Amino acid sequence: MTRTNNRAADALRPVELIPNVNKWAEGSCLIKWGDTHVVCTATIEEKVPTWLKGAGHGWVTAEYGMLPRSTANRMDREAKKGQQGRTQEIQRLIGRALRGCVDLRAIDGMTVKIDCDVIQADGGTRTASVTGGFIALYLALSKAMKQKKWEKLPVRDFVAAVSCGIVDKEPVLDLDYQEDSHAMTDSNFVMNAHGGIIEVQGTAERGTFSPEEYTKLLALAQKGIGELIQKQRAVLMTGTGNE
Amino acid sequence: MTRTNNRAADALRPVELIPNVNKWAEGSCLIKWGDTHVVCTATIEEKVPTWLKGAGHGWVTAEYGMLPRSTANRMDREAKKGQQGRTQEIQRLIGRALRGCVDLRAIDGMTVKIDCDVIQADGGTRTASVTGGFIALYLALSKAMKQKKWEKLPVRDFVAAVSCGIVDKEPVLDLDYQEDSHAMTDSNFVMNAHGGIIEVQGTAERGTFSPEEYTKLLALAQKGIGELIQKQRAVLMTGTGNE
Amino acid sequence: MTRTNNRAADALRPVELIPNVNKWAEGSCLIKWGDTHVVCTATIEEKVPTWLKGAGHGWVTAEYGMLPRSTANRMDREAKKGQQGRTQEIQRLIGRALRGCVDLRAIDGMTVKIDCDVIQADGGTRTASVTGGFIALYLALSKAMKQKKWEKLPVRDFVAAVSCGIVDKEPVLDLDYQEDSHAMTDSNFVMNAHGGIIEVQGTAERGTFSPEEYTKLLALAQKGIGELIQKQRAVLMTGTGNE
Amino acid sequence: MTRTNNRAADALRPVELIPNVNKWAEGSCLIKWGDTHVVCTATIEEKVPTWLKGAGHGWVTAEYGMLPRSTANRMDREAKKGQQGRTQEIQRLIGRALRGCVDLRAIDGMTVKIDCDVIQADGGTRTASVTGGFIALYLALSKAMKQKKWEKLPVRDFVAAVSCGIVDKEPVLDLDYQEDSHAMTDSNFVMNAHGGIIEVQGTAERGTFSPEEYTKLLALAQKGIGELIQKQRAVLMTGTGNE
Amino acid sequence: MTRTNNRAADALRPVELIPNVNKWAEGSCLIKWGDTHVVCTATIEEKVPTWLKGAGHGWVTAEYGMLPRSTANRMDREAKKGQQGRTQEIQRLIGRALRGCVDLRAIDGMTVKIDCDVIQADGGTRTASVTGGFIALYLALSKAMKQKKWEKLPVRDFVAAVSCGIVDKEPVLDLDYQEDSHAMTDSNFVMNAHGGIIEVQGTAERGTFSPEEYTKLLALAQKGIGELIQKQRAVLMTGTGNE
Amino acid sequence: MTRTNNRAADALRPVELIPNVNKWAEGSCLIKWGDTHVVCTATIEEKVPTWLKGAGHGWVTAEYGMLPRSTANRMDREAKKGQQGRTQEIQRLIGRALRGCVDLRAIDGMTVKIDCDVIQADGGTRTASVTGGFIALYLALSKAMKQKKWEKLPVRDFVAAVSCGIVDKEPVLDLDYQEDSHAMTDSNFVMNAHGGIIEVQGTAERGTFSPEEYTKLLALAQKGIGELIQKQRAVLMTGTGNE
Numbered sequence A, B, C, D, E, F: 001m002t003r004t005n006n007r008a009a010d011a012l013r014p015v016e017l018i019p020n021v022n023k024w025a026e027g028s029c030l031i032k033w034g035d036t037h038v039v040c041t042a043t044i045e046e047k048v049p050t051w052l053k054g055a056g057h058g059w060v061t062a063e064y065g066m067l068p069r070s071t072a073n074r075m076d077r078e079a080k081k082g083q084q085g086r087t088q089e090i091q092r093l094i095g096r097a098l099r100g101c102v103d104l105r106a107i108d109g110m111t112v113k114i115d116c117d118v119i120q121a122d123g124g125t126r127t128a129s130v131t132g133g134f135i136a137l138y139l140a141l142s143k144a145m146k147q148k149k150w151e152k153l154p155v156r157d158f159v160a161a162v163s164c165g166i167v168d169k170e171p172v173l174d175l176d177y178q179e180d181s182h183a184m185t186d187s188n189f190v191m192n193a194h195g196g197i198i199e200v201q202g203t204a205e206r207g208t209f210s211p212e213e214y215t216k217l218l219a220l221a222q223k224g225i226g227e228l229i230q231k232q233r234a235v236l237m238t239g240t241g242n243e
Helices: A085-100 A125-146 A177-182 A211-237 B085-099 B125-146 B178-181 B212-239 C085-099 C123-147 C179-180 C211-237 D085-099 D125-147 D177-182 D210-238 E083-098 E126-144 E177-182 E211-237 F083-099 F125-146 F177-182 F211-239
Strands: A016-019 A027-033 A038-045 A059-066 A111-120 A158-166 A170-173 A185-192 A197-203 B015-019 B026-034 B037-045 B059-064 B111-120 B159-167 B170-173 B183-192 B197-203 C013-017 C026-035 C036-043 C060-066 C111-120 C159-167 C170-173 C184-190 C197-203 D015-019 D027-033 D036-045 D059-066 D113-119 D161-165 D170-173 D185-192 D197-205 E017-020 E027-033 E035-047 E059-066 E111-120 E159-167 E170-173 E183-194 E197-203 F015-019 F027-033 F036-047 F058-068 F110-122 F159-167 F171-174 F185-192 F197-203
Touching: A016 A125, A016 B212, A027 A125, A027 D161, A038 A125, A038 D027, A059 A085, A059 E211, A059 F036, A085 A125, A085 A158, A085 A197, A125 A185, A125 A211, A125 D015, A158 A177, A158 A211, A170 A211, A170 B059, A177 E059, A185 A211, A197 A211, A197 D177, A197 E170, A197 F211, A211 D197, A211 F197, A211 F211, B015 B111, B015 B125, B037 B125, B059 B125, B059 C036, B059 F015, B085 B111, B085 B125, B085 B159, B085 B183, B085 B197, B085 C085, B111 B125, B111 B170, B111 B178, B125 B159, B125 D015, B170 B212, B183 B212, B183 D027, B197 B212, B197 C211, B197 F177, B212 C211, B212 F110, C013 C085, C013 C123, C013 C211, C026 C123, C026 E027, C036 E035, C060 C123, C085 C111, C085 C123, C085 C159, C085 C184, C085 C197, C085 D113, C123 C184, C123 C211, C159 C179, C179 D161, C179 F159, C197 C211, C211 E027, C211 E035, C211 F027, D015 D125, D015 D210, D027 D125, D036 D125, D059 E170, D085 D125, D085 D161, D085 D185, D085 D197, D085 E083, D113 F083, D125 D161, D125 D210, D161 D177, D170 D197, D170 D210, D170 E159, D197 D210, D197 E211, E017 E211, E027 E126, E035 E126, E035 F177, E059 E083, E059 E126, E083 E111, E083 E126, E083 E159, E083 E183, E083 E197, E111 E126, E126 E183, E126 E211, E159 E177, E159 E211, E170 E211, E177 F036, E183 E211, E197 F171, E211 F125, F015 F211, F027 F125, F036 F125, F058 F083, F058 F125, F083 F110, F083 F125, F083 F197, F110 F125, F125 F159, F125 F185, F125 F211, F159 F177, F159 F197, F171 F211, F185 F211, F197 F211
Parallel strands: A059 A111, B059 B111, C060 C111, D059 D113, E059 E111, F058 F110
Antiparallel strands: A016 A027, A027 A038, A038 A111, A158 A170, A158 A185, A185 A197, A197 F197, B015 B026, B026 B037, B037 B111, B159 B170, B159 B183, B183 B197, B197 C197, C013 C026, C026 C036, C036 C111, C159 C170, C159 C184, C184 C197, D015 D027, D027 D036, D036 D113, D161 D170, D161 D185, D185 D197, D197 E197, E017 E027, E027 E035, E035 E111, E159 E170, E159 E183, E183 E197, F015 F027, F027 F036, F036 F110, F159 F171, F159 F185, F185 F197
């Protein structure tokens, strides 16, 4: 198997993280990961869901959508037919991933909503949403800190995500849509900067993975996520923010 | 009243039309009209709605959406609550406006769907959708012509749209969100390159317009739409397309 | 073109306004406009929508529906499939038109709901709804005045609506369904008793109007609306009410 | 207990059956039964539901709705919130009642839809719908016979409905809304011209009926339905139709 | 006609009432009535519906559902398509039946929800739901009495239900699915231990019943319900409960 | 930590697989896994989803539901509010797991629908659904083989599922509800009889897992799934079926 642009089996596609793309949101990021483009925004609301009242901590949640023509064939608009199972599955994953990196007690009484909208899709939209969504979340929480909502940034760790899979019997990092369609098996990984696993989600519709193969995918994911978190740090630490 | 950036009463905000922004769509355009940004894509489907079968002509229709954080306060996602009245009103307007500029008999058996998704809103999203949607539509029909779907481009005329209103008793062209909120009255105009009116939609929630005022708004709209159509021509005729 | 019953180009169909047709409603009117029959009721509720609380003024809103067999071919019941885009577009228009004629500050804390239900349709159902809805609204506000809810009738002006269009190249007033189906262009006008324009809504699916033509339609509308407001006055001032 | 207008325990309220009130429907009837007013229309469609294809017989079905202000307090519009349980229960009853009086084999391949829309309600809307719906159905089938769709009228028998209940321990015929609210128990009866029972539906929320009481209600219902069927015959046989 | 297992015309199928089948519910019962199996649970909630606040009494309500493969042909899941008319009709009946046997004033401020879920269906699911639902309700109210929520059991009477119908011209008790499909007419009866009628619901889609026949069905129902209430007493009085 | 009943860290709760519990379904199984009880049925339909037509293979899909009172607190019925995100996530998992064990080409033109309905929940409902659903699926495919729909059983391998998690820092097999609520992290595993991984789904809302910990969970899962598949074999091979 030759990958597009002779990409190595353990190489990420080019990833660009463009912070502060939205005039209104408390935090935002456009992530361009190969040909997958996702707009992520973070909104801070001074309230919590009803079922959380009095629990002593705040909340982080995510919503996910795709523009109808983000895909090769136009998809029906979910505003017309309701959110489908795949959408719900994905936005629940993003929410859990990003909730895990925030000190919820520190944001008691508040909800951060991360919106991830796919403008163009070419594989890996959920991992791009987690990785870009983290930037939006971080920026929003930083901005609130500057506004004295809290003294210390309530972020426990960096978080990023990547997919790995077995294509033509070879474990590879970061599948694009073409590869994903031919993969025997495919797994998404969410990890933090210390290599801790926050979520794994692996499926083998056309075969199975052996525990050994799964260990190889996990190692590839660790490498990829390490590189992604380095990029996140570069963007957030070098002051490219515009507020 | 002083307008932002000392804009004259009869001046448009800066408008940028960026064609071919989407890898998958048959035609696409990102329109940046002041701080209003709308992604427009055109999809050609080789079928017509059931109720049109055998009618001897094709169809052009539009759908409109806003990303939840395209606005100063986050809006609930329509995928969760269904399309609201305002959305339906707007997408019906876009559809009528763009349908009016296509030779429907020439595209018999086909439907062109224009998707207009607002990434960031600052007033005038429906007129930006018509103006940018026209570019997406034109590009899609041109591409199909190159693929020999038809010999002659089935576009009858250029179409653009603009809003005008009466702010502090003065008729002004192209209201931004701030102005729109304070306008006594406000009207949207859709016209073609020959000055023919395709649609008008005027509302006076906080007052009324006299017929004389309405004539002035109409004249402002003619000026603005003339400039917009010039921009559309420049983009489409100078080969900035990337196919 | 010869119009049904040799009606002149600038003549309305016969219009009958029958007030107080409903035993329960605070105000009501059955409008028979040619073969278009609409039951309008006004309900006063002692509360305002959540988003309006504390705004210092009340609200007027409208809902619109058609009985399934109000049309030549039976329509599916919206209770089964939800309110369609056309319905939402129309009821929003009726609401804006009637809200414009009420002193909202004077009805602070209250909402008036106008229900317009089409029993039989033959063109012009939205203009009939505005015109008949005004009577229901006026009667409800008068009744509340008699009950000492307010000292002065909170009605700023009379309001009526009519459609005009270009049929066989000739501008005509008040299209019936047959004419509407053949019109090149067609526009709805809402005006008050002083000739002020409250709303215009013009569409040209099968052509365009020139600004000159639009001016002629506006003049026809002024004539028609003048006559309609005279009828409204006659009904309301001559005490045909039955309370 | 004294009934309104000193009505006897076994007396119906005044009932008026006005046929052919709708310009478009194949058959129609406005029934004014006391202050309960229901518009009934019948539509003949040349198709059957999917699940009935090839069964060798046609179908009769009914839909029921109430205008929002048909009641003392405005009801939310079902087009906005969907058909409620009560509505579905009632329209299923009307459908069964009227289906029972048609020779379904004779109308093979066709569906008759009866729409019953309550313009004003004062108790007994479901029984008024059956009684008035029968007229609309009969007129539609007669009209089709005149158009040679069938040689013999496919009506097996006349059908009407009435409610009875026990109010202040006394069995009474035809409850109005006031009486219905105070009844211990209340039952609806649908019968044909030969005294055959097509449907009974009795409920005792605030007590029970004994079998003896139920027998008395049944006798009252027989009397009332006999009178209603006489009225139906009078309307249908004396040629008051307008086609 | 010979009934399955030579059952007599006035004989019930074997009925088994298994109390306390659910670990979590305040009261529960699995009813196996022939091959019809329904799980009934009762939940006590310390609140009343909004519209009942301040009325001085509590509420009893029911919900009904069928597992998709409870029937010979798989039914679509209502969680996907919404509750259908038949479901709503049935759960309203169960609610009225069970509400009738509770002293609502004694449970002021509380709602008891009876859930009846059909695991396997073979005719008579609504009557099984009433009969088994009564056990769940009784157990829940007893348990609350033991917890000192009230001193006296707020049950006014026992309640059970059965269907009767005319099959091959013969009145029979307790139709199974096969018989129900061939019955000319069929009626459901809900009664209490004193022979009082709480609800009757009779339908004659393929014929009519005479008043005499209806009296016979009523007598059969009295016999069957008497036997069912005896079984209910046996289960509740002999301490087979497991709490 | 002491587990209920002194269960060892690597021990399953008692699991009972009761085949053929449903009179109508082609295959069925009631699985009682500790206090978690799920009814699984398999339905074979002689058609495929529209999007699969002509693909040369059949389909296996699953639906999942919980009875309202299967949980300690009553849940709202999804028939009333629609399928929630969690439900969709779970039924998609069950579908992928069971689809993976069937030779889809061999069942071309057919769809097997697995319905998993939770009667009582105490943790692990999704893994119980996979494990019990496999029995229902196997029985349905065997029955069809006996009816000569295919010569060879189109089952590629046995499949079962189990959850593992880290509770009080210790990796444990098969969490019950109580343990699940306190687990730092928790993962579901689906495997076949040859130790191949079909799906993993791990979440760490209150912490992270290290890769080493994840390897331990995987080993526990292998042990548990091995035992479950032995149980499945015992049930299927010893002819306890009743057809």
